[in-house]
Each structure stands twice: as structure tokens, then as C-alpha cells.
Amino acid sequence: MTPDLYNYQAEKPFSQKDLVTLQDYSQDEIYQILGKALDLKQKHKAGIPHPYLSGKTLGMIFSKSSTRTRVSFDVGIYQLGGYAVVLNTGDIQLSRGETISDTAKVLSRYLDGIMIRTYKQQDVEELARYSSIPVINGLTDLFHPCQVLADLMTIYEKKNTLAGLKLAYIGDGNNMSHSLLIGCTKVGMHISAACPENYTPEPEIIEKARKNGMVTGAEVLVTQDPVEAIRDADVVYTDVWVSMGREEESAQRINQFATYQVNRELFSHAKHDAIFMHCLPAHRGEEVTSDIIDGPNSVVFDEAENRLHAQKAIMALLMADKDK
Ligand code: CP
Ligand code: NVA
Numbered sequence: 001m002t003p004d005l006y007n008y009q010a011e012k013p014f015s016q017k018d019l020v021t022l023q024d025y026s027q028d029e030i031y032q033i034l035g036k037a038l039d040l041k042q043k044h045k046a047g048i049p050h051p052y053l054s055g056k057t058l059g060m061i062f063s064k065s066s067t068r069t070r071v072s073f074d075v076g077i078y079q080l081g082g083y084a085v086v087l088n089t090g091d092i093q094l095s096r097g098e099t100i101s102d103t104a105k106v107l108s109r110y111l112d113g114i115m116i117r118t119y120k121q122q123d124v125e126e127l128a129r130y131s132s133i134p135v136i137n138g139l140t141d142l143f144h145p146c147q148v149l150a151d152l153m154t155i156y157e158k159k160n161t162l163a164g165l166k167l168a169y170i171g172d173g174n175n176m177s178h179s180l181l182i183g184c185t186k187v188g189m190h191i192s193a194a195c196p197e198n199y200t201p202e203p204e205i206i207e208k209a210r211k212n213g214m215v216t217g218a219e220v221l222v223t224q225d226p227v228e229a230i231r232d233a234d235v236v237y238t239d240v241w242v243s244m245g246r247e248e249e250s251a252q253r254i255n256q257f258a259t260y261q262v263n264r265e266l267f268s269h270a271k272h273d274a275i276f277m278h279c280l281p282a283h284r285g286e287e288v289t290s291d292i293i294d295g296p297n298s299v300v301f302d303e304a305e306n307r308l309h310a311q312k313a314i315m316a317l318l319m320a321d322k323d324k
Contacts, residue, residue, distance in 0.1 A: 054081035064139070069138045236274050
């Protein structure tokens with residue numbers, strides 16, 4: 001059973017240094033983030049100041065495009081009393097061969113935290129290893145943990161629970177599918193993923209999700225049949241068919257994914273009160289039709305808003321002075 005996250009009492013003090021993947025987090029730590037996010041959202045809406053990171057600075061390294069991540073982290077740290085510095089990779093010495101470890105050590109002398117969006121998960125791990133300050137994964141080819149925390153927050157707001165719900169992920173076995181497999185199973189949500197052959201999630205991540213599920217009761221199904229995956233789902237999730245960095249495969253992918261479109265017919269197999277989710281940006285007419293993403297069951301803009309609140313919670317928990 002999912003506890004009351006609006007009044008969540010932590011089992012242990014939050015002691016993580018970084019957010020590299022949610023697989024490193026306990027259920028208690030995930031609940032702490034969600035509880036804090038719900039609290040910060042209420043404070044923000046009520047106009048109650050919450051300067052938990054007064055005077056602190058976040059560096060934001062971007063090797064890929066971003067709208068939501070960039071704006072929500074920038075605004076989020078500002079609302080917490082801090083300041084953001086944008087570091088596009090092309091503008092810093094990392095793009096001219098300075099090592100990740102030197103970059104980590106130098107940035108640790110100036111900043112109080114780093115958010116990084118890049119290609120390789122290993123680069124985020126390396127940055128975290130050599131930084132003395134918290135490092136937050138703002139998306140890699142493998143994972144997108146900040147998005148999934150915002151998604152779990154959104155699902156909790158809409159359904160008042162997480163454990164026991166069924167999420168169906170339809171489409172590419174990409175970073176979103178991986179983070180959903182990990183995030184859902186950590187909190188006891190069943191997840192079924194329908195992906196075309198050759199585009200399934202990484203086997204070791206499916207394995208980790210299954211192991212998480214043995215602890216929390218979450219069931220994991222990976223299939224090629226979208227109707228099987230979506231049947232009786234409480235949450236229907238999809239993402240672009242062509243992720244950043246895969247642009248050269250566009251034509252082939254659009255062809256192969258055609259039967260994985262979330263449209264009215266496919267959505268009719270989910271529960272009547274199922275919500276539709278998408279991390280955005282979306283391509284209407286490809287992975288989802290307009291009547292679904294712009295329809296009454298869609299919560300995509302709540303998800304986008306909750307990036308702000310969830311990431312403020314992540315930053316507050318990781319970057320605030322531990323003795324305060
Ligand atoms: N969902 C998401 O991460 O959006 P951006 O790519 O715009 O940051
Ligand atoms: N899977 C997408 C997510 C974008 C937020 C990508 O990596 O491009």
C-alpha cells in the first residue's frame with residue numbers, strides 16, 4: 001500500500017549524494033522526494049516562501065536540446081533562493097577534450113550542484129564520481145529519472161495511490177521505458193511495456209525491474225502486443241519514436257512503430273478512467289493522436305508542471321546543508 005505522501009514520515013534520513021538512476025534509491029527515499037515535491041507545490045501555490053537553497057548555485061550542462069528540463073531547473077533553483085548557470089557543452093572546454101574528471105573537480109570548487117543532460121549514462125556516473133557536489137541526471141540515452149519522479153507525483157495526485165496500479169508503456173524501449181520500469185517497480189506499480197521487435201528495453205533493466213517487483217509486488221510484462229499491454233491499464237504512457245541522437249533512424253522507426261500508435265482504438269482497451277501520459281515533446285500523428293493527447297484523459301501538462309516541483313524536491317534534498 002502506498003502511504004499518505006502528503007504527510008510522509010521518512011524511515012531514515014535522506015543520505016544520497018547524487019541522482020544518477022532511481023535504481024540506487026530505496027522506496028523510502030523515493031517517497032521522501034514525492035512527499036517533499038507535494039509540499040513544495042502547495043507552498044508555491046499558497047505563495048509561502050521556501051528558500052531552502054538560499055545563495056546556492058546549480059550548474060546545468062546540456063549536450064542535448066531541452067525545454068522542460070532547462071526551464072524547470074532554472075526556475076526551480078530560483079524559487080528555492082538559488083541561482084542557475086547554463087553550461088552548453090559546445091561552450092565549455094569539455095567539448096575541446098578537457099576530461100570529465102577535471103571538469104567535475106573544477107565545477108565542484110564553484111557550484112553547489114550539477115544537473116547534466118548528455119548521451120552516455122557512464123559520463124554522468126563519472127561526473128558524479130569525481131564531483132564533491134551532488135550530480136543530477138537530467139536525461140541520458142539510458143535513463144530519465146527526474147521525469148519519472150514527476151510522473152509518479154502526477155499519478156499519485158490523480159489516483160491517490162501508486163502501489164497496485166497498472167502502467168502500460170507503448171512504443172520505443174528507450175530511456176523513458178527504462179526509467180519507468182525502474183520507478184514503477186520500486187513503488188509497487190505493475191508495468192507492461194509493448195515495444196516492436198528489436199526496440200525492446202535493455203534486458204538487464206527488465207531484470208532489475210523484475211527483482212524490484214519481487215520486493216514490492218509489482219509485476220513486469222514485456223510484449224510486442226500493444227493490446228495485451230494496455231488491457232485494463234490505469235495509466236497509458238508513450239514517448240517519441242525517435243529519441244535525441246537517433247535522428248538518422250527516423251524513416252525506419254516510423255515505419256516499424258506504426259502499429260504502436262496510442263489512438264482512440266488502442267486507448268479503448270485501458271480502464272475507462274485511465275490517464276494518458278507523455279514526457280513531451282510529442283509528435284502528434286506518430287506515437288499519439290491529437291484526440292488522445294489533447295483529450296479529457298490526458299495529464300501531460302500536469303506532468304510538465306510537476307517537473308518543477310519534483311526537481312525542487314530533488315535539489316532541496318540533495319543540495320541543502322545536511323546540518324540545517
Ligand atoms: N520531458 C523533457 O525532459 O523535456 P525536455 O527535453 O524539453 O527537457
Ligand atoms: N526519449 C526522449 C525523451 C525526451 C524528453 C529522448 O531521449 O529524446
